[in-house]
Amino acid sequence: MSAETLTWLNQNTLIGFTGKRGTAWHYRASQQGDEPNHYPGPIPVDDVKRRLFHWEPIEGSIETTYLTGDGVTRLTDPDRKAIIRPDTGSVLGVFKQGFRIHEYKRWLVDHIETILDDDLSIGSAGLLKGGAVAWVQVEIPETCTTPEGVAFRPFLSGATSLDGSLSSTYQTGAQLIVCDNTLSAALATSNAKRVKIKHSRRSLDHVVDVRDALGIIHQIADGFAAEVQRLCQVDVSRKDWTAFLDKHTPVPAEHGRKRTMAENKRHALHHLWTYDRRVRPWQGTAFGVVQAVNTFTHHEQTVRGAVRAERNMHRMVTGGVDDLDLGTLQTLEAVLNRPLLSKAG
Structure with a gap:
């Protein structure tokens, strides 16, 4: 960085x-x-x-200039507006008039x-x-x-x-x-x-x-603690962990970039599961599986098109964290062939 x-x-x-x-x-x-x-x-x-x-964002008009055979022509789009950060002069977005700051x-x-x-x-x-x-x-x-x-x-x-x-x-x-x-x-x-x-x-x-x-x-603390306790009581054996990796990150049969990426991801997840202090205390449990995948995604997975802090924050506020953890448990549920998810919120 x-x-x-x-x-x-x-x-x-x-x-x-x-x-x-x-x-x-x-x-x-x-x-x-x-x-x-x-x-x-x-x-x-x-x-x-x-x-x-x-600073307070302000609205600005959308104008454009182009050359024709008759000279310079200027147009203003009455249906759109720009959102501007005035202290830097940056245009942050262009929208239809219905957009509300x-x-x-x-x-x-x-x-x-x-x-x-x-x-x-x-x-x-x-x-x-x-x-x-x-x-x-x-x-x-x-x-x-x-x-x-x-x-x-x-x-x-x-x-x-x-x-x-x-x-x-x-x-x-x-x-x-x-x-x-x-x-x-x-x-x-x-x-x-x-x-x-x-x-x-x-x-x-x-x-x-x-x-x-x-x-x-x-209300969050008690509910989260209860779910951690429940998931820590679900045993995940070495065989289960390997089966989870097979479903979560399958390795393509063909040699090439995709296979290398999958093997590297599996290696990183297994290292977290086996040795890393952020995961190892809960190794052998369903919570440990969630923690391994979540830690990998937050701190080790390759980030493209953004800095890691931005990607993690965006995942948090858009519900991507919920989708990530829920997806992990759905995969593990299929491996263990037992219900892990509760419909009660």
Whole structure:
């Protein structure tokens, strides 16, 4: 990763509660005169507004110029508009007139601020893609630890975009301390809590849905811990693990690039399962299988077209984490020939 990318991450992401979970993987010590982006405790709301959301997006017209035999011709498209970041002059997106800006301070701070109290605080916030995407994550101050030794922090994240890549999305999850992974809060169910609001003229009609979603974070910890316990009680033998790899990452018969990639992925997964401290404590269980696949996807899988932090954040707020963990358990369910998934959310 380039120094420029690391600089961007450290200047445009704020990481809280580092006294409890350690520094982010992209952390660099601040230079003299720089304001550090890591906070031992919660991130103050005012810092999120001042350091990240100090600018307001504005709308601009869409114009073009072209040459004809008669000279220069200028056209304006009345049906479209540009979304501009005024402090940098960047055009973040071009849309039809019906697109509605969801301002970061309003949709990611003001809505979330209504539920902050002594038991809920901002744990992370950031901008990605030049400010075209933003998120704020709310956490409880204390780390939860299950009897099986899984230390985690339940959270609710809010994210939105100015480039059309993301609806305003509010998503629950659990952050594992040992590996800085994000797991589905509804680990073994298909009923993860998620609210999406499109950038349309009727956006404000759905604000009550947002407030209902934000109110559930206190319910996450007990449900996640119960699912971890249940999955840790499901035995996965060496034979089962090999059969899982065969289904999850089959090796093509033909020699070539695809076969090499599959073999490398299987080797990486098996190394995590056998030796890595982020997975090995739960080796031989269904939870260990979920943890192996999740850790590989977050930290080792090749990332194309984006930096890893951006890809992981996008997976978290769009529900990709839920799909990842659910898919892992569905594959394992087929291998073990026993039900692992619960329909109850």
